[in-house]
Amino acid sequence: MGRYERLQRELENNDDNPYKIYVDVQNPDKLSLQYNFLDLFSGAGGITQGLSEAGFRPIASVEINPIASATHKRNFPNCHHFCGDIQEFKSQDWLQQIDYNPIHIVSGGPPCQGFSVAGKRDTNDPRNRLFYEFIKVVAEIKPWYIVMENVPGILTLKKGKVKQAIFDAFESIGYSASVAILESAAYKVPQIRPRAIFIANRFNLNNPYPQAQLLPEQYVSIESAISDLPEYSRIPEINHEWTRHSKEYMERIAKVPPGGSLYETYADAFKRQYPGKPSMTVKENHGGTHIHPYLNRVISAREMARLQTFPDSFIFEGSMKKAMWQIGNAVPPLLAKNIGHALIPYLNQVAANKEINTD
Structure with missing residues (x-):
């Protein structure tokens, strides 16, 4: 059993959170309203893509990296885009200017590793500041639900004290939070990619998570996602490009077995994928990615995107390396879509309950 699988089991066995609930999303409810969402720390737009596929409307992205923001702008041209430091994002002024209110969901993945466990801020830790900026924006916008990954x-981290500090931060602005570890592969993503998903709401309602759809022996294989792409012909128009290899380098790659790495020092990169199984977690590392399961080259940026469940119509801006970096940092859209489907009945419940104060 893998480390995160053990952590997931321990979390579920010891979690007495009264708000967390798992719901069947195989036949998702219809939206009773057009629900709007804001994606903070959006990156290229993995969460935005997934929630959009679930039927929600992306209103804006906030992203400091100009290349990732350009990718988001290209793929969501009707969305507003703030490229810059979140500390400079004035949410109330922005809402007034674009005349979109309310924002029903705020999503994002702020760094939390610098979060103080002593109840005080360390203003010198930029990761700490970013998390508090996320909390500040949520407190100002007052969405119905929050999704944080x-x-x-x-x-x-710090024996669970950081997790509790995150819960306390949500509670301090009036939100009841839950957390679950969701394995992306259990939701038909052809990749092993566990994520910690915090969901919170300000109505003391349930925080819904999608029920797993596949058992480990049913996980989708890597070949099912990438086998139809050209083996050695590049297609730059859809980011089907990979690191160029010399003949000697390809001969070295040919000797790498499934699960083995080309390098001892970069054991987590240039590692051959296992055929017939879901992909190992994809990411850009030292200019390279994992080795193709049966070809003597690394996987391409488009193959990475397929393994993350981005559609081929989703094009990444920047160089090949920058595209791989954006893809490797993204939340799989299909995972985000399932999370969105789980939220729908509870958003509908808020919309239908006139006794709930949504102001």
Whole structure:
């Protein structure tokens, strides 16, 4: 059993959070309203893509990296885009200017590793500042629900005190929070990619998570996602490009077995994928990615995007390396879509309940 699988099981066995609930999203409810969302720390737009596929309307992205922001702008041209430091994002002025209110969901993945566990801010830690800026924007906009993602390791940082501090921060602005580790592969993503998902709301309602749809033995294989792409012919128009290899380098790659790495020092990069299984977690590392399961080259940016469940129509701006970096940092859209489907009945419940104060 993998580290995060053990952590996931321990979390579920010991979690007495009264707000967390798992719901079946195989046949999702219809939206009773057009629900708007804001994506903070949006990156290229993995969460935006997934929530859009679930039927929600992206109103704006906030992203400091200009290349990732350009990708978001290209793929969501009707969305407003703030490229800059979130500290300079004035949410109330922005809402007034674009005349979109309310914002029903705020999503994002702020860094939380610098969060103080002593109840005080360390203003010298930029990661700490970014998390508090996320909380500040949520407090100003007052969305119905919040979706925040991070790496699963955040839950054990400083023996769980960081997780509790995050809950306390949500509670301080009037939100009841829950957390779950969702394995992307359990939602038909052809990749092993566990994520810690915090969901919170300000009505003391349930925080819904999608029920897993596949057992481990049913996970989607890597070949099902990438086998139809050209083996050695590049297609730059859709980011089907990879690191160029010399003949000697390809001969070295040919000797790497599934699960093995080309380098001892970069054991997590240039590692051959296992055929017939879901992809290992994809990311850009030292200019490279994992080795193709049966070809003597690394996987391309488009193959990475397929493994993340981005559609081929989703084009990434910047160089090949920058495209790989954006893809590797994204939340799989299909995972975000399932989270969105889980939220729908509870958003509908808020919309239908006239006794709930949504101001």
